[in-house]
Amino acid sequence: MEYIxxxxxxxxxxxxxxxxxxxxxxxxxxxxxxxxxxxSGNVFFESDAKDRQKLTEQIEKHLETELGYPVxxxxxxxxxxxxxxxxxxxxxxxxxxxxxxxxxxxxxKLPTDLELPLLSPKKDMELVYVTDHAxxxxxxxxxxxxxxxxxxxxxxxxxQTTTRFFHTTAKILEAAKKTTA
Numbered sequence: 001m002e003y004i005x006x007x008x009x010x011x012x013x014x015x016x017x018x019x020x021x022x023x024x025x026x027x028x029x030x031x032x033x034x035x036x037x038x039x040s041g042n043v044f045f046e047s048d049a050k051d052r053q054k055l056t057e058q059i060e061k062h063l064e065t066e067l068g069y070p071v072x073x074x075x076x077x078x079x080x081x082x083x084x085x086x087x088x089x090x091x092x093x094x095x096x097x098x099x100x101x102x103x104x105x106x107x108x109k110l111p112t113d114l115e116l117p118l119l120s121p122k123k124d125m126e127l128v129y130v131t132d133h134a135x136x137x138x139x140x141x142x143x144x145x146x147x148x149x150x151x152x153x154x155x156x157x158x159x160q161t162t163t164r165f166f167h168t169t170a171k172i173l174e175a176a177k178k179t180t181a
Contacts, residue, residue: 002046004081004176005059006105008072008162010041015069017041029062037175041071041162044176072160074105081173089129089136090166100139100146103169107160110135120153127153136166 009015010022019036022043026034031045049055056073063071090101110130118127124147129136135157139147154161164172 001049002044002078002176003055004076004078004172005041005043005045006074006076006162006164006172007041007043007063008074008160009069010071011039015067015071017067025063025066026059029058031059035175037172038168042164042172042175072107072162074107074162076105078173078176081169081176084131084134085166085170085173087129087131087136088166090138093128093138098141100141101166102137102139102163103166104135104137104157104161104163106133106135106158108158109133110157114156118153118156120147122147125153127156137163 005026007022010017019039022041023034023036026043026045031047033044033046035044036042037044047055049058052075056075059073060071063073084103095101109132112130112132114127114130116128116130120126122142124140124142126138126140127135128138137153
């Protein structure tokens with residue numbers, strides 16, 4: 001099975017990790033054809049593992065042991081990422097320079113009964129669409145700054161998340177398809 005792994009907290013917040021070391025670490029636990037895309041913890045690999053949850057836990061445990069800090073891992077197939085991108089709830093919105101379109105991947109299952117769109121109290125983040133484990137959000141740049149690292153939306157999305165810009169997610173998918181073609 002070919003996977004796209006999105007890792008949280010790589011090369012941000014003081015956790016610096018060279019991609020060649022990340023590839024080596026993942027190869028050490030038997031993952032094959034390990035590739036990375038940009039420096040922010042986007043990894044493509046192949047594995048014979050059938051249980052995605054166990055594979056996720058194995059990767060997280062190995063990275064924490066070797067790096068000394070937890071690294072949440074979110075595993076997807078290219079087809080799953082493609083399906084998320086195809087939803088594109090942003091397509092009918094007028095996008096301005098002060099907006100950043102984001103896809104938030106979550107560990108916890110998201111409630112599907114939310115009244116959307118949902119704007120954060122500071123009006124710096126808007127939740128526009130959710131699936132079981134992904135949320136489409138808009139960041140609003142206020143006074144030249146993106147939303148803070150935490151938000152009241154964490155209560156909905158949970159603490160175990162990783163975020164990619166929507167356009168970057170499309171580039172990650174494109175890169176994953178190139179490495180598996």
